[in-house]
Amino acid sequence: MPPPGNRPIVFARYLAFAWCALIVYGSLHPFVGWRSTGIGVWTFIGAGWPRYWTAFDLLANVAVYLPLGFFLCLGLRNLRGRATALVLATVFGALLSLAMESAQNYLPSRVPSNLDLSCNALGALIGAVFGQLVAPRSLGRLEQAAQRLLSPLPHSELGLTLLGLWMMVPLSPEILLFGAGDLRQLLDVTPPLPFAVEHFSVIEAGVTACHALAVGLLLRCLLARWWQAYLLVPLFLLLGLLVRTLAAAVLVSPGDAWQWLTPGAQLGLQSSALALLLTLWLPLRAAAVLALLALLAGTAVVNLAPFNPYSQAALAAWQQGHFLNFNGLTRLVASLWPLLALPFLALWPVRGIGRST
Structure with a gap:
């Protein structure tokens, strides 16, 4: 420290x-x-x-x-x-x-x-x-x-930097809500599952819930006391939703500002809210392990999910002019963010992490 x-x-x-x-x-x-x-x-x-x-x-x-x-x-x-x-x-x-x-x-x-x-x-x-x-x-x-x-543990500042970078994830209106870690475009891999309306909402809910839970628990790990998380974690996730809404309105069209609020996204947000309510009090070690597992699960699901037709339409609508390079930047951060956060959670300092704060 x-x-x-x-x-x-x-x-x-x-x-x-x-x-x-x-x-x-x-x-x-x-x-x-x-x-x-x-x-x-x-x-x-x-x-x-x-x-x-x-x-x-x-x-x-x-x-x-x-x-x-x-x-x-x-x-x-x-x-x-x-x-x-x-x-x-x-x-x-x-x-x-x-x-x-x-x-x-x-x-x-x-x-x-x-x-x-x-x-x-x-x-x-x-x-x-x-x-x-x-x-x-x-x-x-x-x-x-x-x-x-902040928690008196080493490298808390690095964790805050990761959370700051995460705010670039909802800036990409063409990806699933909070859907970081999609490596298929970088690796030129075809989705293994075909698109099906009846199943896509469940997949979307899983992606949203896992990533919201992971980000919320990561923020909890950085805080000095567990009760602070019950105020700051909802505010942080609400800020992410605000960024998503404004990005869709400015980069796509005002009429698309709330297109992200699909039944699957709503279910994922509700599920993650309940999960966070039950887990934010956990000791740092348990919170870090659960955040790691949630991030792994969310990254795996987002790479198995079929391409969303609306996502492709949104990408075509806003990938132009000055925002072409901006799109490439936000997509890169969204794709690589879990690869940066996973080592941080996996290599979390052992000293002092077992105590509840």
């Missing part, structure tokens, strides 16, 4: 690493068609103003790197020098953007741009400045909140 006063800094480092990985994937997706154009790697730096650009492009490129600068500035706060964290966060953001723009020279679907580089560096600078301004006031309060809420 990090020394007292350092937990927010460690958490910020985890978030900075995760955000950096997301930027790399989003910048180079779809990772196909690599070739050399014969143009110098850094020729784009001295090029003129890009012919095609929009205000959306500029704001998006600033916004994407702003959290990176913020998290890095907070994560490097314990280095010597008042401006050291700010400078290093900004320089790292600019160098990462330079690396991504340079690599895009070799992707036929991407065009490197000095304007994108400038906006990315500006975003990292704004985020770092904001982190520098809020850190003196916020870090102490965050540490006090962490001591009240």
Whole structure:
């Protein structure tokens, strides 16, 4: 466990690493068609103003790197020098953007741009400045909140980072509700079961229930006291449902905002609510084991489930324009999230986990 006063800094480092990985994937997706154009790697730096650009492009490129600068500035706060964290966060953001723009020279679907580089560096600078301004006031309060809420076990910050990444799962409106872990698209595997209306609701309910139970128990494992889970777990899952609703409304159409609330999803939510009501009081060891089993079961079922016709229609409706790469990013996180959470639960520290808190 990090020394007292350092937990927010460690958490910020985890978030900075995760955000950096997301930027790399989003910048180079779809990772196909690599070739050399014969143009110098850094020729784009001295090029003129890009012919095609929009205000959306500029704001998006600033916004994407702003959290990176913020998290890095907070994560490097314990280095010597008042401006050291700010400078290093900004320089790292600019160098990462330079690396991504340079690599895009070799992707036929991407065009490197000095304007994108400038906006990315500006975003990292704004985020770092904001982190520098809020850190003196916020870090102490965050540490006090962490001591009240988080379990005093090692790597709780990593668990919080996993939960933060999980919030990208409901951003994919074409997958089953909370249906993380579907590897078939990545592995180009055909579903073993045909679609049947009479059976699909049961499968959908199983996927939703298992994943909601796993996520709820994972959050419970991170909390200092079991009774806190009865307030925070429902709020967290409700936030996931809100994200799902807003994602469907914005990325597909307002009329599809509540399309996820199918009979199968309702049954899964009701089942998981009952299961969580009966299990959130469990000791940490038992909660971690049950979360592991639920996540394994949910991942297995989602990979056996037939493709949902509505999911394919939703994907066709929103996979366009600026959201093409965003779709690839959210699908990757949704597919790989259980592979990140399973080792965390399986390798949960033994020391102190057997006691009830």
